[in-house]
Amino acid sequence: MRRLSPEERIKAAAHARNRWKKELNRRDVLHSRIRLEPTLRRRIAETKRVHLVVPEVFGLNQNYSESMSIVEQLKQEAFAKDGHKRIFRLDFSQVEHVELDAFLVISAEIDRARNAPGIKNLNRFSAFRPRLWRPHVLAYLEQFGFFDDLVEYSLRRTKRRKALDLGFATVPTIACAGMAPERAGQLSDELRNVAQFFRHPTFVYEGLVEAMHNTVDHAYRDKDLLKYSPVIGDWWWAAAIYLHAESQIQVVMFDQGAGIPKTLPRWSKFEAVRGYFDGWGVPLDDDGLMIRAAIQTSRTSRSSSDGRGKGLGQIVSIARELDDSSVRILSGNGQVIYRQEDDVEVSTLEKHIGGTLIEWRIPVHRNGV
Amino acid sequence: MAQTIKIVEDFHPYPAGRYPADGEGNGTSFREKFLVPALKEKREVIIDLDGAPGYPVSFLEEAFGGLVREGFSPEAIRQWIEVVAKQPGFERYLRHIEEHITVAEQQSSAKHVH
Numbered sequence: 271m272r273r274l275s276p277e278e279r280i281k282a283a284a285h286a287r288n289r290w291k292k293e294l295n296r297r298d299v300l301h302s303r304i305r306l307e308p309t310l311r312r313r314i315a316e317t318k319r320v321h322l323v324v325p326e327v328f329g330l331n332q333n334y335s336e337s338m339s340i341v342e343q344l345k346q347e348a349f350a351k352d353g354h355k356r357i358f359r360l361d362f363s364q365v366e367h368v369e370l371d372a373f374l375v376i377s378a379e380i381d382r383a384r385n386a387p388g389i390k391n392l393n394r395f396s397a398f399r400p401r402l403w404r405p406h407v408l409a410y411l412e413q414f415g416f417f418d419d420l421v422e423y424s425l426r427r428t429k430r431r432k433a434l435d436l437g438f439a440t441v442p443t444i445a446c447a448g449m450a451p452e453r454a455g456q457l458s459d460e461l462r463n464v465a466q467f468f469r470h471p472t473f474v475y476e477g478l479v480e481a482m483h484n485t486v487d488h489a490y491r492d493k494d495l496l497k498y499s500p501v502i503g504d505w506w507w508a509a510a511i512y513l514h515a516e517s518q519i520q521v522v523m524f525d526q527g528a529g530i531p532k533t534l535p536r537w538s539k540f541e542a543v544r545g546y547f548d549g550w551g552v553p554l555d556d557d558g559l560m561i562r563a564a565i566q567t568s569r570t571s572r573s574s575s576d577g578r579g580k581g582l583g584q585i586v587s588i589a590r591e592l593d594d595s596s597v598r599i600l601s602g603n604g605q606v607i608y609r610q611e612d613d614v615e616v617s618t619l620e621k622h623i624g625g626t627l628i629e630w631r632i633p634v635h636r637n638g639v
Numbered sequence: 640m641a642q643t644i645k646i647v648e649d650f651h652p653y654p655a656g657r658y659p660a661d662g663e664g665n666g667t668s669f670r671e672k673f674l675v676p677a678l679k680e681k682r683e684v685i686i687d688l689d690g691a692p693g694y695p696v697s698f699l700e701e702a703f704g705g706l707v708r709e710g711f712s713p714e715a716i717r718q719w720i721e722v723v724a725k726q727p728g729f730e731r732y733l734r735h736i737e738e739h740i741t742v743a744e745q746q747s748s749a750k751h752v753h
Contacts, residue, residue, distance in 0.1 A: 449655070449656055449660075449661045449662045450662075451653040451654075451655035451656065451662055451664060451695075452652075452653045454653075454655070454692070455652070455653045455692040458692055458693070459692070469727075469728070470728070471692065471693070472692065472693035472694075472728060472729075473693070474693075475692040475693035475695075476693040476694065476695045476696070479655045479656070479693075479695040479697075480695055480696065480697065483656065483657075483661070483695075483697060486661075580696045580697070580700065581696065581697060583696070584695065584696040591731075
């Protein structure tokens, strides 16, 4: 063990003394509060602390299972019916990489845990030892507005991340209820500000509007299909990022509804969906294939007599019209990645995503194509 | 002289949705406010699409396909309503509108046959 120099010993002693004084002060304050407010001790004892350790790679693309485990743990604790208040301590200290999809899902779940009927004001969220988090992770979360309303955060922000080359620009998270096309319009406008060569904001606007249409029309309609109660109103969350190195824009939207596979049987075009399954010769129980059949039906079948049912087709239309773009839909236990007409990947997810997530990936070409 | 209606200025800056419940910029309201009166009065109108953040399919289908469902013939729609778009990337909407009118017509003739 290295022997400390006299200056270092003085410094260490001063540091220890400060810590000791701070602790004494904290106890004094607490005890005086307990004297003034006799129920406080009981309330403190009744408050449960939940430590959530976010995995090294927090993303639904690269690490779906571990990322969703944390989200599921959060939901189970937040909705536990034991009457305890909870303080969730979010620990991102191990995180090396965050993806927008997982970020948006956890933000939406925190939002719900703070505002859903029955559990409102029971749950609080705070950042656990943020000084140990990687600067680029902290900056990522901060830019999306994670610490604005959702999570309490005490580190002095001015000290952080000077001249950090982040390699991305963000459009902060939008949380909105019902049809709000002006918010979709603002998001697509802001994308043009963060990525000046972006030439396709109309696709983002149209995709978001049709996605919110689906949310309003189907996602929350049948409350019996929902495992956890949603915030009142047809809520959805969206955010976008421009990744410089990839020259790519990612736009993600999430709702906490029942998911496309569960709501399909009530769709006016369900017979056409069933027809695809008959053609494929598989039983009607695969979420990924259900989403794929719904997209195909929306795109190719004749409209119903009132012209409805084309929304999903428009959500994926960008993948057909723009080279190198893709649309990923995660809903229930299924995932579909739509690249081109004949390049569609379908898979089953190990865990339910708790709603529907749509991700658009759009290239940004400097030549303006 | 034909009246020009610029959607973002004369109707709504964010056209979207099908029915009034979907917001003020919905397709039904646009159709009832601008397209139906022009067709009833046999008055020529030019619909200018430029300047909007985009045109979701639900808006276009309800505005133009909805005309056929209200009983206007595709010929009359094409005769009295001219849709223009000069903005790059907006020409696809002209194609979409034409498709919505055609599909709505096929749909309504199929309904009459049955």
